[in-house]
Amino acid sequence: MAVCIAVIAKENYPLYIRSIPAENKLKFHYMVHTSLDVVEEKISTVGKALVDQRELYLGLLYPTEDYKVYGYVTNSKVKFVIVVDSSNTALRDNEIRSMFRKLHNSYTDVMCNPFYNPGDTIQSKSFDTMVSGMMLQAC
C-alpha cells in the first residue's frame, strides 16, 4: 500500500524512514523533506483560518505525478508522512487515516519502552513489523 513511511521528530529530523523499492530511497527522502514545509504551513494555518480544525490528520499534503503524500502530526509535534503510489486509486481517505492510527499507536508504544531515548532513531522490532505490514502488497 505505502511506498514510503516516515516518522519525523518535532525538530524536523527523521526518526524513522522506510521505503520500497530500495533504489528510490534518495528520492523518497527528498520527498519527505519537502513535505515538511507543507506540514508546517498546515499546522500554522490552523491557528489563523481554521480555528476549530484541531485534527491530528492533515490529509493530502501534495500530489506529484506518480505519488500522493499524506501527513499527520501528533500532540507532541511528531510528524508522520505516508507516501502512496498515485496509481493506487483504490486507497481511500479512511484507509489512510487508519494507517496513521496504526503508526501513532506503535509510536506511542515505542515512547513507552523504557529503553528508548526520545530523539533517537526508532529501532523496534514491533514497529518494523507494523510498518512492513503497511508496505507489503499482496500481488
Add this chain to the structure above:
Amino acid sequence: MADNIFFEFLHMEMVDYVYKMDVSREEHEQVKMNAISTLENMGFRVGQGLIERFTKDTPSFKDDLDVMKFLCKDFWVNVFRKQIDNLRTNHQGTYVLQDSKFSLLTQFSNRKQYLLEAPRYLAYTCGMVRGALSNLGVDSIVTAEVSLMPACKFQVVIQRS
C-alpha cells in the same frame, strides 16, 4: 490493573535506592540535590511517555491554559485516579496545582521527619509533570511542597525561550 499500594511501595523503594546510591558522596547537601535530580529525571521520561498515550486521540491544544487544564483533569485522573482539586494562576505563566489527598503521600503521617523528607517523595512526580508538559511543547520548572500530609501543592512556572 495493579493495586495502588504495590505502586506506593515500589515508589518508596525507588526513592530509598536513589538516596542510597548517592550516600558515598561527601557533602550531604550535594547528596540531596543529586538524588532529587535523578528522581526528577526518571519522572521526566515517564511523563513524556504517559502524555504521548493520553493525547493520542485528543485534538491539539489551543494554548498553555488549555494544556494545564488537561494536566489537572485528564492527566491527573488517568495517573492518580482523581483530579487536581484546585488550579490557580497569575496569568503570567505561573500555575499552582493543589491536590488535597496526593496518592503518593497516603502512607505518611504528619510526623516532622516525614514532612522534612517529603520533597524526596515528590521529586518523581514533579519530573512527570515537567516531562508531560515538555512533550506538549511547554517548558517549565516544577516544584512541590507539603505543609500537611497528604495534601500538597505543585508549582509550575512556564519558561519562555
Add this chain to the structure above:
Amino acid sequence: MSRQASRASESKKMNSELFTLTYGALVTQLCKDYENDEEVNKQLDKMGYNIGVRLIEDFLARSSVGRCHDFRETADVIAKVAFKMYLGITPSVTNWSPAGDEFSLILESNPLVDFVELPDNHSGLVYSNLLCGVLRGALEMVQMAVDVKFAQDTLRGDNVTEIRMKFIKRIEENLPAGEE
C-alpha cells in the same frame, strides 16, 4: 478519551501504565548505575524483597486468607489471590515436582513488561526480577523459605513467562519456652 475513575472497588486501583513505566524507569536507572546485568538482577531481587516483607502485611489484612496448610494451598493463594490483587493477573499453577515442593507459575501476560523491548546489549537482564524478591520476602514473613526464579521470559524470546518456586524449609518462629 479520559478514563472513568474506577468506583467499583474499595481498594485503590491504580493506573497500570504509571506502574509499568515507573518500573521501567527503575530498571533503566539500575542499568545506568551498574555495569552488568547480573548486578541489576540482584538489586531488583533485593528491592523486591524489601517490598515483599511489607506487602504481606497488607495482603493478610485485606485478603482474609487463613493459614495455608501446605505448599499447594500456598501456590493457589499466590496465583489466584495475591497476583490478582496486586497485578490484576491470574497465572496458572503447573509443573508440580513429584515431592510437591516445587511448582511453576505461568503468566499469560505481565503488566511489568508492557511496551518493553529488551535491547541486544541486555540479554542477561531478568527484567521482572523484582517479582522474585517480592515473593521471597513475603513468604519469609509467613515462615516459609523459598527459592524463586524466572525459568522462561517472553522478553527474552520464550513463548511464555514462567516463574519457578521451590520450597526450601519452614522458618521456625521464635516461640517462648514451653509452647509447641
